[in-house]
Amino acid sequence: MKKRDYYDVLGVARGASEAEVKKAYRRLARKLHPDVNPGDKTAQKRFQEVQEAYDVLKDAEKRRAYDRFGHAASSPGFDPAAASGGFGGRAGAPFSNVSFESTDFADLFGNIFGGSARFRTEPEKGEPTYGTIEVDFRDAVLGGTASLALRREKECPTCGGTGQVAKNVCSTCRAAGRVPEVERVRIRIPEGTADGGTIRIPGKGGAGVRGGEAGDLFVTVRVRPHPYFERVGDDIHGVVPITVKEAYAGSEIDVPTIHGTVRAKTPPGTQGRQKFRLRGKGVKSPKTGETGDHLYTVRIMVPTTRTPAGVDAATLLESLYEKPVREGLPKGL
Numbered sequence: 001m002k003k004r005d006y007y008d009v010l011g012v013a014r015g016a017s018e019a020e021v022k023k024a025y026r027r028l029a030r031k032l033h034p035d036v037n038p039g040d041k042t043a044q045k046r047f048q049e050v051q052e053a054y055d056v057l058k059d060a061e062k063r064r065a066y067d068r069f070g071h072a073a074s075s076p077g078f079d080p081a082a083a084s085g086g087f088g089g090r091a092g093a094p095f096s097n098v099s100f101e102s103t104d105f106a107d108l109f110g111n112i113f114g115g116s117a118r119f120r121t122e123p124e125k126g127e128p129t130y131g132t133i134e135v136d137f138r139d140a141v142l143g144g145t146a147s148l149a150l151r152r153e154k155e156c157p158t159c160g161g162t163g164q165v166a167k168n169v170c171s172t173c174r175a176a177g178r179v180p181e182v183e184r185v186r187i188r189i190p191e192g193t194a195d196g197g198t199i200r201i202p203g204k205g206g207a208g209v210r211g212g213e214a215g216d217l218f219v220t221v222r223v224r225p226h227p228y229f230e231r232v233g234d235d236i237h238g239v240v241p242i243t244v245k246e247a248y249a250g251s252e253i254d255v256p257t258i259h260g261t262v263r264a265k266t267p268p269g270t271q272g273r274q275k276f277r278l279r280g281k282g283v284k285s286p287k288t289g290e291t292g293d294h295l296y297t298v299r300i301m302v303p304t305t306r307t308p309a310g311v312d313a314a315t316l317l318e319s320l321y322e323k324p325v326r327e328g329l330p331k332g333l
Ligand SMILES: [Zn+2]
Pocket: 156, 157, 158, 159, 160, 161, 162, 163, 164, 170, 171, 172, 173, 174, 175, 176, 177, 178
């Protein structure tokens, strides 16, 4: 796909001022931010596009390069010094390109530091980055760990980011000055994590500026559904089949819960689809610390093997209803 012009992406004129560029970016980023459009792939693509355009146009040096050379200016291995003889090639800061969408929150949601961010000289915390992991139902409900691969670039160790070794093209990075690096980050999934929940991992976001600490990584958790248990808020729902005799005469049955099986009574005369509750056998809420319940619905199973004795037994049961089972139903609309 052909890359769109960065000025078109932000909807500003080529001569737009820094303030106009920033204003356009903030407006679009607010509208397209993944937190505002969960699961919207188009918005996500647009957000990345806007982010990329802004990363270039907010930086006077990158913007000059883009104005002169277009998208070629940001392609790997492009050396503006060689292309123009103008300004010198600049080695990128190590650990600065995390492959998730990154957003300058101070930019997006107002400058919380007050004054102009552009001329600050004190260390700045790195930008937050965003990622998604898919975890098993069990790990989300009871807590567990997951691992996430962070792909980023670091300064090439062979050439120190210059792209050259003794005037020859560096063979490690092929003149890019940067090499990809994958870091596996282990993430603790807190007990009770819900689908769509976010976990903050301090220090795994964008690199700090001027010696500032690294930003935070925000990971959205997608929970794989379980084939049997269903989570509704902090309660767990399940269905338990029981026999005709267990329903009619009453019994004790094993009910599966996320904490293991629990012995529970079915009272005599239990009806099909009757619901029961086991208090405190649900999910412990990470917000309130309270534990939800396990709710189960019984399903009365009728034997499918038919014998004369079975029919006799059913006939006997038939005589025991206190009133017709369909009494009181409407005749229609
Ligand atoms: Zn190199």
